Amino acid sequence: MYGLMMKTPLLTSSLIAYAADYHGDTEIVSRTVEGPIHRYTYAQAQARAKRLANALLGLGVRRGDRVATMAWNGYRHIELYFGISGLGAVCHTVNPRLFADQIVYIVNHAEDRFIFADLTFVGLLETLRDRLRPVEGYVVMTDPAHMPATSLPNAICYETLIGEQPEAFEWPALDEDLASGLCYTSGTTGNPKGTLYSHRSTVLHSFSCCTADHPLAASCREVILPVVPMFHVQAWGIPYAAALAGAKLVLPGPRLDGESLHELMERERVTMAAGVPTVWLGLLQYLADTGKTLDHLDNLIVGGSAPPLSLIEAFEGDHGIEVVHAWGMTETGPVATTGRLKRKFQDLPLEARHKIKLKQGRALYGVEMKIVDDAGHSLPHDGKTAGQLMVRGPWVASAYFGDEAASAAAFDAEGWFATGDVMTMDPDGYIHITDRIKDLIKSGGEWISSIDLENAATDHPEVAEAAAIAIAHPKWGERPLLIVVRRDGAEVTGAQLRAFLAAKVAKWWLPDEVVFVGELPHTATGKVSKFELRKRFADHVLPDAR
Numbered sequence: 001m002y003g004l005m006m007k008t009p010l011l012t013s014s015l016i017a018y019a020a021d022y023h024g025d026t027e028i029v030s031r032t033v034e035g036p037i038h039r040y041t042y043a044q045a046q047a048r049a050k051r052l053a054n055a056l057l058g059l060g061v062r063r064g065d066r067v068a069t070m071a072w073n074g075y076r077h078i079e080l081y082f083g084i085s086g087l088g089a090v091c092h093t094v095n096p097r098l099f100a101d102q103i104v105y106i107v108n109h110a111e112d113r114f115i116f117a118d119l120t121f122v123g124l125l126e127t128l129r130d131r132l133r134p135v136e137g138y139v140v141m142t143d144p145a146h147m148p149a150t151s152l153p154n155a156i157c158y159e160t161l162i163g164e165q166p167e168a169f170e171w172p173a174l175d176e177d178l179a180s181g182l183c184y185t186s187g188t189t190g191n192p193k194g195t196l197y198s199h200r201s202t203v204l205h206s207f208s209c210c211t212a213d214h215p216l217a218a219s220c221r222e223v224i225l226p227v228v229p230m231f232h233v234q235a236w237g238i239p240y241a242a243a244l245a246g247a248k249l250v251l252p253g254p255r256l257d258g259e260s261l262h263e264l265m266e267r268e269r270v271t272m273a274a275g276v277p278t279v280w281l282g283l284l285q286y287l288a289d290t291g292k293t294l295d296h297l298d299n300l301i302v303g304g305s306a307p308p309l310s311l312i313e314a315f316e317g318d319h320g321i322e323v324v325h326a327w328g329m330t331e332t333g334p335v336a337t338t339g340r341l342k343r344k345f346q347d348l349p350l351e352a353r354h355k356i357k358l359k360q361g362r363a364l365y366g367v368e369m370k371i372v373d374d375a376g377h378s379l380p381h382d383g384k385t386a387g388q389l390m391v392r393g394p395w396v397a398s399a400y401f402g403d404e405a406a407s408a409a410a411f412d413a414e415g416w417f418a419t420g421d422v423m424t425m426d427p428d429g430y431i432h433i434t435d436r437i438k439d440l441i442k443s444g445g446e447w448i449s450s451i452d453l454e455n456a457a458t459d460h461p462e463v464a465e466a467a468a469i470a471i472a473h474p475k476w477g478e479r480p481l482l483i484v485v486r487r488d489g490a491e492v493t494g495a496q497l498r499a500f501l502a503a504k505v506a507k508w509w510l511p512d513e514v515v516f517v518g519e520l521p522h523t524a525t526g527k528v529s530k531f532e533l534r535k536r537f538a539d540h541v542l543p544d545a546r
């Protein structure tokens, strides 16, 4: 017997319509590429998203067409998120930090018909335009006063484009399983792979973001600053979730340095901010250098890569701000776990609580998780046994867009997605990453976790950043090399660092050598590029093999 309840489709347009109707005067504040701060309301955002939808129809955009964006976090990008998907087209957020060849690949693979770009990226697109075959025209996200002379074909100014359009537009009643957004993962090998979000997955992910134990726990009482870019995994879904909650949004535009973030956080009374560890380390450094404080921030969400313990200690201990750890991937919607502590852990001593917070969190409702060995057998949840994390759920990808080979490799017959992350899971369900499968170091037949080594190294007060990679070794197969960036003015030596590590990791894990560099290479999404490091140190010979 079926229930007798309405089958209202879950659509992204319903999120902005709700925000406009019930939180119509709540603000969206943006630092613009042009410089000044822009502020308006959800009601105005929806009105302009509707004008944009009319403009897109005028350009000939139809349901299912891919329309790309290359833009910072700002109000016009919000209009594109809702306007493109609300119409039934697919909002393809292109990450401008990818290598040029990767951008060319994904725009061609996605068959983007138009690209909407911030002023910052006009020059980049001009160098690529002849290779971006399917693109019929470019829209520069600015006003006529700032419209540059450009060699981009069929270039239009955003404000001119939507300025001519009526506000009247009925969001169409779409099938909730239609695609709403497209994001490619950078990948360190092979071509980038596309995750095609649906309206349903996006709305369910947004609901999840508004539950009390979610890292975001979005509500209309919060002022949320997504530092994580809207061109990378939809800024962790925050633009859509904030609309569902009716939360005030603060968008940092291109300025992600400590000083600019601090200024925006204090002026707009930001209560919750989300970003990768690198960004928060920059903010911490700024606070330490200036003695300034954060008077409104309650929660700091960190994810995308593993935060060092020192980050959690500094924000919680020195600044009284709760750090909440989250794990996710482009393919998982993206947020799949929450690091919020269970009730039984809340009275533990600080050190014990921080130890739990260092873990990547536990599955959110809706996301199923298991860890498996090489043969695909489930492993115990004892907090010790490590295996590959497999996930499935209503906002997890079921295949890659237009890539059968990559899909066959990543999705199994029971619908589980193989994450490539090696994890332990404890009896309470908290997962702890030990490595990416391809980054593990195998020494004498046993695994060494590069992430554990790196975390132990960054606990040293004079280490700014560290990466461990495998170097071929005649006796052991592979041995770890630790590549370190010292903090400004620090003088720590390799021997001192090895002695420091000796108290933290097994003796046979100690890196054979520590190399100091000025900076580490990063991927387009701000993670240390092990791929680049392995290339750079491909011919490196360790001391005892020299």
Ligand code: AMP
Binding pocket: 185, 186, 233, 302, 303, 304, 305, 306, 307, 325, 326, 327, 328, 329, 330, 331, 334, 360, 419, 420, 421, 433, 436, 525
């Ligand atoms: P992306 O799809 O670009 O967001 O990258 C996803 C990958 O980032 C995951 O598979 C992890 O390897 C890594 N990652 C995400 N969140 C975390 C976290 N909290 N700690 C450690 N690694 C993470």
